[in-house]
Amino acid sequence: MSNKKRRTKIIATIGPASEKFSVLSQLIQAGVDVFRFNLKYSTIKKHGQIINEIRKAASEQNKSVQILIDLPNFSFLEGINLAVNRKAEYIALSYLEQVDEIISFKKVIDKMKLSVNVIAKIETKGALNHFEEILDEADVIMVARGDLGESILIEKVPFAQKEIILSCKKADKMVIVATEMLLSMTSNREPTRAEVSDVANAVLEGSNAVMLSEETSIGQNPVQAVEIMSKIIYEAESWQKLGHLHIFSDKNKKFIFGA
Secondary structure, three states: OOOOOOOOEEEOOOOOOOOOHHHHHHHHHHOOOOOEEEOOOOHHHHHHHHHHHHHHHHHOOOOOOEEEEEEOOOOHHHHHHHHHHHOEEEEEEOOOOOOOOHHHHHHHHHOOOOOOOEEEEEEEHHHHHHHHHHHHHOOEEEEEEHHHHHHHHHHHHHHHHHHHHHHHHHHHOOHHHHEEEEEOOOOOOOOOOHHHHHHHHHHHOOOOOEEEOOOOOOOHHHHHHHHHHHHHHHHHHHHHHHOOOHHHHHOOOOOOOOO
């Protein structure tokens, strides 16, 4: 399944469950496109060592993977230095409230001559209120549904997600959907039917990437979570190519699952 082409990227978060070289190799084989490092946990030194292991594992498989450094509200310079030294492709900014924070951050990385895609995590009311300005300045948008669900009424999160994805598509900006996508797989080998629908719908809405957090960082089945996510994405994209619901009314078109 990992050898089949997907438009939608899979982002996997690194943690105790996935930091060993053997697991990293299996994750790459299963279809991980981007590895996320959450700097709230572990040390900069250890993150750097794991990035080296990822590059080595990818090279052995003749595959290309990318690195995402997720910055908390502290250790900015350490995180930026890590991105510089390990040639990260993405840096994510947490708990943004307004566009000035992105502008200031870009000035810092410009001085350090760091060429990287800046991800704006949308997880606060402030970010929603200033979304249009943030969208203009950011390179990538992440729908960080966990903290967003703490900032707004939880029943509004799905609609915020849809509006954000639609806006990103119109602006031709990459958009990531994150948090609890296959959460039950932290302890189970199979996801719930609702989780499968969640991943598929994120793809059908137009997400460029979907992200695993606890599933691959502390879960019992990190590789299986990636394999399942890859299968869901492939099915959603295959179905999408045939014109959505029109396949049921057009006798000349027949959807073959997995084709």
